[in-house]
Amino acid sequence: MVKPVVKICGITTAAQAKMVSTAGADAIGLVFAKQSTRFVSRQQASTISQMVDNDTSVVGVFCNDSEEVVAAAADFVSLSAVQLHGNESPDYCRRLREKMHLVEKGCWPMLVKAVPVRGVETLEQVKPYLHLVDAIMLDTYHRGRLGGTGMQFDWHVAVEFNRLWPEKTLLIAGGLNGVNVGTLLARINPWGVDVSSGVEAYPGQKSPEKVSAFIKQVKKGIDEGEGQC
Numbered sequence: 407m408v409k410p411v412v413k414i415c416g417i418t419t420a421a422q423a424k425m426v427s428t429a430g431a432d433a434i435g436l437v438f439a440k441q442s443t444r445f446v447s448r449q450q451a452s453t454i455s456q457m458v459d460n461d462t463s464v465v466g467v468f469c470n471d472s473e474e475v476v477a478a479a480a481d482f483v484s485l486s487a488v489q490l491h492g493n494e495s496p497d498y499c500r501r502l503r504e505k506m507h508l509v510e511k512g513c514w515p516m517l518v519k520a521v522p523v524r525g526v527e528t529l530e531q532v533k534p535y536l537h538l539v540d541a542i543m544l545d546t547y548h549r550g551r552l553g554g555t556g557m558q559f560d561w562h563v564a565v566e567f568n569r570l571w572p573e574k575t576l577l578i579a580g581g582l583n584g585v586n587v588g589t590l591l592a593r594i595n596p597w598g599v600d601v602s603s604g605v606e607a608y609p610g611q612k613s614p615e616k617v618s619a620f621i622k623q624v625k626k627g628i629d630e631g632e633g634q635c
């Protein structure tokens with residue numbers, strides 16, 4: 407079985423970045439959405455991004471910013487990947503790809519569209535993005551929040567995604583933790599997993615123990631198996 411890659415999202419300090427990178431995270435996520443409690447400025451993001459190992463991707467998470475703002479942040483911080491977590495359209499994704507320059511680092515997919523899951527009908531919304539982005543992230547729908555909810559969605563939707571588009575790179579987020587991620591991997595085996603709340607000691611503060619337990623659980627048996635990158 408190919409082992410999924412891991413992104414630890416919502417990193418807000420250089421010390422957290424160093425800790426998760428050392429613990430073996432394949433990617434860190436920096437949230438540029440102003441409404442998030444995990445928001446970081448471009449300046450903070452730039453400082454944080456310098457703390458991670460060379461093989462750790464630095465992913466910028468954006469919600470409904472203009473392509474110019476995303477491209478400028480990507481340059482300023484030297485991002486290696488961008489995750490769109492708002493209502494960005496397929497056309498927006500096409501235009502953004504032409505405008506932005508990312509730094510190759512680690513193996514996290516470069517352009518990711520996050521899609522909030524309401525039910526299997528959500529997969530209809532996914533279709534137009536499939537050929538425009540490098541990966542789809544299925545995350546939990548929440549009426550008042552765009553991400554980082556700590557809540558799980560119905561994984562049956564991910565099973566259906568894999569059945570429809572087995573070749574497409576699938577990332578799963580939403581309420582994952584060191585306990586439920588093993589079940590997810592056994593049932594779905596996505597290309598990658600993403601976690602924020604489930605590895606926090608309290609909101610905004612990552613717990614070294616929880617981060618380490620999560621990564622261990624995902625990478626269990628990786629020496630015997632094959633990694634994604």
Ligand SMILES: O=C(O)c1ccccc1NCC(=O)[C@H](O)[C@H](O)COP(=O)(O)O
Pocket residue numbers: 415416435437439441442443444467469491545552553554555556557579580581582600601602603604
């Ligand atoms: O984390 C946030 O606060 C956030 C806010 C607005 C948009 C996206 C956000 N996070 C994006 C992520 O990639 C999270 O890791 C993902 O939603 C899963 O979060 P969680 O359910 O807390 O593990």
